[in-house]
Amino acid sequence: MANHNFTVLLAGGQGSRFWPQSRTLEPKQFLSLHQDKSLFEQTIIRISRIIPPQNIFIATSELYRSQIAELVKPHRIPEQNIIYEPDGRNTAPSIAVCAMLIHRRDPYGRVAVLPCDHLIKNKARFLQILRKAFSLCDDTLVILGIPPSRPATGYGYIERGKGMSVKRFTEKPDLATAKRFVASGRYYWNGGIFVGSSKAFLNAYKKCLPAIYAILPRMQTAGDIVKVWKKMPAISFDYGVLEKTKDLAMIAATGLGWSDLGSWQAWDEILPKDRAGNVMKADVVNIGSKNITVVGSDRLIATIGLDDLVIVDTPDALLITKKDRTEDVKKVVDDLKARRRQEHYVHKTAKRPWGSYTVLDMGDGFKVKQVEVKPGCALSLQYHKKRSEHWVVVEGTAKIVRGRKSFIFDANESTYIPVGCKHRLCNPSKNQVLKIIEVQAGKYLEEDDIVRLKDDFGRK
Numbered sequence: 001m002a003n004h005n006f007t008v009l010l011a012g013g014q015g016s017r018f019w020p021q022s023r024t025l026e027p028k029q030f031l032s033l034h035q036d037k038s039l040f041e042q043t044i045i046r047i048s049r050i051i052p053p054q055n056i057f058i059a060t061s062e063l064y065r066s067q068i069a070e071l072v073k074p075h076r077i078p079e080q081n082i083i084y085e086p087d088g089r090n091t092a093p094s095i096a097v098c099a100m101l102i103h104r105r106d107p108y109g110r111v112a113v114l115p116c117d118h119l120i121k122n123k124a125r126f127l128q129i130l131r132k133a134f135s136l137c138d139d140t141l142v143i144l145g146i147p148p149s150r151p152a153t154g155y156g157y158i159e160r161g162k163g164m165s166v167k168r169f170t171e172k173p174d175l176a177t178a179k180r181f182v183a184s185g186r187y188y189w190n191g192g193i194f195v196g197s198s199k200a201f202l203n204a205y206k207k208c209l210p211a212i213y214a215i216l217p218r219m220q221t222a223g224d225i226v227k228v229w230k231k232m233p234a235i236s237f238d239y240g241v242l243e244k245t246k247d248l249a250m251i252a253a254t255g256l257g258w259s260d261l262g263s264w265q266a267w268d269e270i271l272p273k274d275r276a277g278n279v280m281k282a283d284v285v286n287i288g289s290k291n292i293t294v295v296g297s298d299r300l301i302a303t304i305g306l307d308d309l310v311i312v313d314t315p316d317a318l319l320i321t322k323k324d325r326t327e328d329v330k331k332v333v334d335d336l337k338a339r340r341r342q343e344h345y346v347h348k349t350a351k352r353p354w355g356s357y358t359v360l361d362m363g364d365g366f367k368v369k370q371v372e373v374k375p376g377c378a379l380s381l382q383y384h385k386k387r388s389e390h391w392v393v394v395e396g397t398a399k400i401v402r403g404r405k406s407f408i409f410d411a412n413e414s415t416y417i418p419v420g421c422k423h424r425l426c427n428p429s430k431n432q433v434l435k436i437i438e439v440q441a442g443k444y445l446e447e448d449d450i451v452r453l454k455d456d457f458g459r460k
Contacts, residue, residue, distance in 0.1 A: 004106060004108050004109055004110055005050065005051055005055065005109070005110050005111075005112070005134055006051065006055040006056070006057065006102045006106070006109050006110065006111045006112070006198075007047050007051045007055065007056050007057065007111065007112045007113075007114055008057045008058075008059060008094075008095060008098040008099070008102075008111055008112070008113045008114070009040075009043055009044070009047070009056065009057070009058045009059070009114055009115075009116050010059055010091060010094060010095075010113065010114065010115050010116060010192075011029050011040055011058055011059065011060040011064070011068065011116040011117075012059060012060045012061040012064070012085055012088060012094065013027060013028070013029065013115075013117060014027045014028075014088075016329070016330045016333040016334075016344070017262055017263045017264070017326070017327065017329050017330050018031065018033070018261070018263075018264065018267075018329075019317075019319070019329050019330075019332060019333050019344065020312055020314045020316075020317035020318070020319050020343065021033075021295070021312060021314060023343075023344065023345055023346050023347055024063070024344060024345045024346070025063065025345060025346045025347075025350065025351070026346075026347060026351065027064075027117075028117045028261065029043075029116040029117040030064070030067055030071075033119075033261060033267060038071070039116060039117050039118070039119065039261070040071060040116045040117075041071060042119075043114060043115075043116045043118070044056070044071075044072070044075050044077075045075075046120065046123050046126065046127075047112070047114060048075065049123075049127060050127055050130065050131070051112075053075055053076040053077045053078070054077075054078055054081070055109075056075075056077050056081060057081045057082075057083070057098045057101065057102065058072070058077065058081065058082045058083065059083045059085065059094040059095070059097070059098055060082065060083070060084060060085065061084065061085050061087075061088060062084045062085060062086055062087075064084075065084055065457070065458060065459075066352070066353030066457050066459075067351075068082060068084075069082075069353075070353075080221065080222055081222070082222060083097055083098060083101075083222045083225055084222075084225065085225060085229060086225070086226065086229050086230075087229070088234075089229070089232050089233070089234040089235075090234050090235055090236045090237075091192075091236050091237040091238070092205075092209060092212060092233075092235045092236055092237045092239075092240040092241065093212060093229070093232035093233070093234075093235075095113055095194075095201065095237050096201075096205055096209075096212050096213075096216060096232075097216070097219050097225060097228070098111070098113075099111060099198050099201035099202055099205075100198075100202065100216040100217075100219045101219060101221070101222065102198045103198035103199065103201075103202060104219075104220070106198070107198070107199070108197070109197065109198045110134050110137055110138070110195070110196070110197050110198070111195065111196060111197070111198055111201060112130055112133070112134070112193070112194075112195045113192075113193065113194040113195070113237075114193055115192045115193070115260070117260070117261060118191070118192070118258065118259065118260050118261065119257075119258070119259045119260075119261055119270065120256050120257060120258050121256070121257025121258075122255055122256050122257045125255045125256055125257075126253075126256050129144060129251055129253050129256070130195065132251060133195035133251055134195060136164075136195075136249060136251075137195045137196045137197055137200060138197045138199075138200070139197070139200060139247070140196065140200055140247045140248060140249050141194060141195070141196040141200055141201070141204060141241075141242075141245065141247060141248050141249070142164075142194070142195040142196060142248075142249045142250070142251060143158065143166070143190065143193070143194055143195075143242065143248060143249070143250050143251075144191050144193040144194075144195075144250075144251055144253040145158050145160065145188030145189065145190070145191070145250045145251065145252050145253060146188055146189040146190075146191040146253055146256070146258050147188060147189075147252065147253075147254055148181070148182050148187065148188065148189050150182070151175060151178035151179040151181070151182045152178060152189070153172055153173060153174060153175055153178050153327075154172060154262055154263070154327055155172065155189040155190060155260075155262075156169055156170065156171045156172060156189070156190035156238055157169070157170045157171075157173060157178070157181050157187045157188070157189065157190070158187065158188045158189070158190055158250055159181075159186055159187050160186055160187070160188065160250060160252075164249040164250055164251065165248075165249065165250075166248045166249065166250050169190070169238070169242060169243045170187075171238065171239070171243070188250065188252060190238060190242070191253065191258060191260065192238075192260070193253070194237070194242075200247065202216070203247070204241050204245050204247065205241065207244075207245065208240060208241045208244040208245055209233075209235070209240045209241060211233055212232060212233065212240075215228045215231050215232060216228075262327075263326040263327050263329070264293070264310045264312065264319075264321070264323075264326040264329065265310070265323045265324065265326040265327070266326075268293045268310060268323060268326075271293070276289070276290040276291070277290050277291040277292075278290065278291065278292050278293070278294075279292075279293040279294070280294050281293075281294065281295045281296065282294045282295060282296025282297075282301050282313065283296060283299070283300050283301065284296070284300075284301050284302070284303060285300065285301075285302045285303070286302075286303045286304075287302075287303070287304045287305070288304060288305045289303045289304065289305060289306040289307065290306075290307050291307055291308045291309075291323075292306050292307065292308070292309045292310070292311065293309075293310045293311070293323075294311045294312075294313075295310075295311070295312045295313065296312075296313045297313060297314055297315055298315070299313070301313055308322055308323050308324075309321065309322060309323065310322075310323055310326055314347065314348070315347070315348040315349070316343055316347065316348040316359075317343050319332075342446070342447075346447075352379075353377075353456075353457040353459075354373055354374060354377040354378060354379055354456075354457070355371070355372045355373040355374045355377060355427075355433070355434075356371075356372050357369045357370065357371045357372070357438075358370045360437075362445070365441060365442065365443060365445075366439065366440060366441050366445075367439075367440040367445045368437065368438070368439050368440075369437070369438045369440070370435065370436075370437055370438075371425070371435070371436045371437075371438050372433055372434070372435050373396075373398075373425060373426070373427040373433065373434040373435075373436075374427065374433060375427055375429050375430050375431050375432060375433065375434075376427065376428075376429070376430055377426075377427055377456070378424060378425065378426035378427065378456060379424060379425045379426075380424070380450075380452040380453070380454060380455035380456075380457075380459065381401065381422060381423075381424045381452070381453045381454040381455070382422070382423065382424070382450050382451055382452050382453060383420055383421055383422045383423065383451050383453070384417075384419060384420070384442075384449050384450065384451070385419070385420065385449055385451065386419065386442050386443065386444040386445075386449045387419060387440050387441060387442030387444065387445055387449060388416070388417060388418050388419050388440070388441050388442060389416075389417040389423075389438055389439065389440050389441075390414065390415075390416055390417075390438070390439040390441070391409075391414060391415050391416075391417065391425070391436050391437070391438055392412075392413075392414040392436060392437045392439075393409045393410060393411050393412070393413050393414070393434070393435075393436050394411060394412075394435050394436060394437055395411055395432075395433070395434065395435035396411070396427065396429055396432045396433060396434035396435060397409070397410050397411075397427075397428060397429060397432075397434065398410075398425060398426070398427065398434055398436060399425075399426040399427070399428045400415055400423070400424070400425055400426070401422070401423055401424035401426070402415060402417060402421060402422075402423050403421055403422060403423075408428075419442070422453065424454075
C-alpha cells in the first residue's frame with residue numbers, strides 16, 4: 001500500500017451511553033468492553049496493517065493527553081501527529097484540522113476517518129473495503145454504509161441511489177420511519193467511516209462549511225490548534241458536510257461484523273449467552289432470571305426472577321434498565337451533569353498519569369482517599385484555596401515538598417498541608433509504588449480546588 005494513504009482516528013468522544021462504566025475521564029474508547037485491549041488500541045492495531053505509524057493522526061481531547069500518550073507508545077505514532085483539542089466541538093472541526101495537516105505534508109494524501117470506539121470483527125474484510133474506498137476517493141468523498149440489522153433510531157440513514165451514488169441522508173428517524181427504511185432494502189446506516197483525498201475533504205469544507213475552511217490556513221502544526229480552536233463552530237461532519245455535499249459515494253460495507261457499541265443493548269447483542277439468554281460478567285447468584293446481562297466489579301450480585309434487563313454495578317453507581325431503554329442512559333448522565341454530581345465525571349478510583357486515587361469515605365467537611373503514586377512519578381506542585389490535607393504514608397517512601405522545604409517520610413509517618421500551602425507528593429523509588437492515606441478537611445472538597453504551579457504531564 002502506497003504511503004499516500006493516511007488515517008485520522010477520532011478519539012475525543014465521552015461515550016455517555018456506557019455509563020456507569022464510562023465516565024468523562026475514562027470514556028468508552030479506553031474501556032476493554034469486548035477484548036483484553038481497549039477499543040482505541042484495537043482500532044490502531046487494525047489500521048496499522050495498511051497504514052504506517054507516521055501516517056496515523058489522532059484527534060482527541062486535552063482531557064485524555066496522558067492516556068493517549070501512554071497508549072500510542074508501543075505503536076510508534078509520532079507526537080506531532082496527535083491533535084489535543086482544548087474542548088469538544090464535534091467532528092467537523094476535528095476532521096478539518098487533520099485534513100489540512102495531512103494536505104500540508106502530502107498534497108496527494110488519501111485519508112480514512114475512523115471512530116475509535118467501534119467494534120469490527122472481520123478485520124480482513126474491513127481492510128479490503130478500505131482499499132477499495134482509497135482507490136475511488138481522489139475527487140470525491142466515500143462513505144461506508146452499514147447494512148441495518150434492525151430499525152434503530154439512534155443512527156443516521158443513507159438512501160442509496162444508482163450505482164454508488166447517495167440519494168439522501170435522514171438523521172435519526174423515528175421508529176416507524178426506521179422500520180420503513182429497513183423494509184425497503186435501499187437504506188444503510190451511517191457508520192461514521194469516511195474516506196477521501198485531503199483535497200476532496202478541503203473542497204467539501206470550502207463549499208459546505210466556509211467558516212471552518214477560512215480558519216484552516218493557520219494550521220501549520222498540531223500545536224497551532226490553540227490558535228484556531230476558539231473560532232471553530234461546533235458542528236458534526238454529518239450535518240455540516242455529508243448532508244450538503246454533492247460529491248459523495250457510498251460503498252456497502254457488508255460482512256464487517258460491525259457494531260458502534262452505541263448502547264448497552266448494542267454491546268449485549270454481540271455477546272454469547274447461556275441457555276436462558278443470560279450474560280454474567282460478575283460474581284452472580286441467579287435464581288430463575290432470563291435474558292439478563294449483569295456486569296459487576298467486586299461485590300456479589302443476586303438476581304431473582306428477572307427478565308430482559310441490563311445491570312451494571314460499579315463501586316459508586318448502579319444501573320438497572322430494560323434492554324430496549326438503554327439508549328436513555330444518556331439522559332441519566334445529563335441529569336448528573338445538571339446536578340453537578342461527580343459520578344458522571346470520574347470513577348471512585350480515578351486514574352491519573354502519575355497513578356490513581358480512590359475515595360474511601362466522605363461526609364460533611366471531610367473526604368478520605370487512598371493515593372497511589374507510580375515509581376518515579378510526582379503529582380503537580382500545587383496549592384488549595386479551600387481545603388487542608390493530612391497525609392499518612394502507608395507503603396513505600398514519600399518525598400514531600402511543603403512550602404520551601406522538602407522532607408522524606410517512610411511508612412507510618414505523616415504530615416499536614418495547610419490551606420494555601422504550596423506542596424507536592426513525589427515517589428523517589430524506581431520500583432515500588434507509594435501509597436498514602438489523604439484526609440481532606442474544609443467546606444469545599446471538589447477536584448477543581450487545585451491551582452497547579454508546575455506539572456510533569458503538561459496539565460494546567
